[in-house]
Amino acid sequence: MRPLTLTRLLLRCAILAAILFGVVLLALKLGAVQVSLYGLGKDLVSVLLRHTNALSSDYGMIVLDIRLPRILLGIVVGASLSVAGTSFQALLRNPLADPYVLGVSSGAALGAILALIVESHMSLSPEMAGLITPVGAFIGAALTISAVYLLGLRDGEIDSTTLLLGGIITVSFLNAIIMFLMTTLSGSNLRGMAFWLMGDLSTPQPRSLLYFLCLGFIIASGAIYTTASDLNLLLAGEKEAMHLGVDVPRVRIVVYLAASVLTGLAVSVSGAIGYIGLLVPHVMRLIFGSDHRMLLPASALGGAIAIVIADTLARTVTAPTDLPVGAMTAAAGAPLFLYLLRRRIA
């Protein structure tokens, strides 16, 4: 008997954080233009020591102004999608649940597009206009998960198969509406929109939005983490969890709302990136077991690692052209998913 202790939890998270740090360094280095990390490090140190006022070399601009913000954005998006996926899997008692499969990502995408259309008819300040997409995406995500949840109910209990079928139908329905809305867009917007729908991190985002994302991630994933012990019991079903003292309706509300916030935020900046929320929790569960006190932070860090790797590949494989990161996660994720399925883990 070796129950989880705070020390072990922190130690494991530190290892994952170290891996993430290594991956980030690699991602900073690799790209259409190769940079020397050593040279950059030397530059940074001299700036910090006030020997020089600014980074002298031009690659400083590439690394710090282009790659770093994109990597940070990827980290928040990957962590958000993984935490949302982990919580959906526990709450819906379905190992195949994730924001993408359940249609929550599509709902968020539709919400974001509608918000953009509404915004273009209103005269808002640029800051307000920047925030209206995440809010629209959150509303879209929350409405979709409520609808899919109701579709998946049978005799008051969630039925796995019905739920997944409900999700698939919701995805195709929402995508049809998105297609319809997209045809009203002009040509240049269309390519950007198509990339965004695939899941894309290449659009530069204002710094204020990045802060907003981080804040949203911390609040929402923190809220989910308070229910980590309850989620462990919910794996055995809502009734059984209730008999073990879990306030099921409260947990359900907290987790659905928070997971919708996470999905909405991620989708509003990066579109619908698939497989991260599905696969990362499974891989982490294989390594660390299914205790959510460990699994939730591990998934957050694992999702960040996975997306930074995927996005680096998306930037380098066809350099200097970018691929959408969603194409990368799908290309790598689908075979991995099949492998896990064959091993009867999924």
Place this chain on the structure above:
Amino acid sequence: MSTAVRHPLPGDASRATSDVRLSVEQVSYAYAPNPSQAPLFTLEALSFQAKPGEVVAILGPNASGKSTLLQLIAGSLLPLSGRIFLNGFETHTLPVKTRAQRIALVQQESRLLFPSRAWEFVMQGRHPYHPGLRFESDEDIAIANNALAQVGASHLADRWMDKVSGGEKQRIILARALAQQPLLLLLDEPTLHLDIGAQVDLLESLRRLAAQNRYTVVVVTHELNLAGEYADQVVLLQRGKCLRVGTPASVLQREILEQVFQAPLSVEMTASGRPRVTLFSNK
């Protein structure tokens, strides 16, 4: 340990002084898919009481309301009329955590989405004693170890729940219920998938645990002879009606059992004064 203050309720004084732990008073229930229709199932008012250390068996054919009665006692269903008291508190009014500290329910099957180890599963029984997020204390570990030992499953602690036999799984589930340190232990057909040896083992343990830990045990079962052998009280139900409550010898009688189960049978008394039922073929 919880330090929840127990607020007295009207009429508590009389109950607290008596040694009755569980008191089911004129409890009835009706189930209708929608309120305007006639109920599909009704449980007519019934009453019984149980003391600490007593084993009560609820018997009856399928669809007689056994599980419904158990859910009512567990506080997860609201009675249509009547009240159920546990140490003087109405079970369904207790907050969900407090209820889980006093009532442990072992359901027909415990499905797991992702496999866990036996000790992790038993540790879930400590959940009601912790507010929010927490890490297990040494006390929790000791209680979980003790619970596993009490059901003779210490050697299974590190096994995966999906890699143990039906009988072993049932004992681990029972250990989780013991880890809740309840006053009232409810079991819904715990012998369902067990062979005869494992059935006797389980009932034997229940009897011993009820005596040792002063649990009040209520068990729903189809096994007339197990109930006859191990219960102190038997509640016999048929189509939502309580036919008889009393000692096994007074309830398990030929005429009434033949009427309830629609099959010819004989009842004899063993040397220990316990009834033994033998069923014959209808043809």
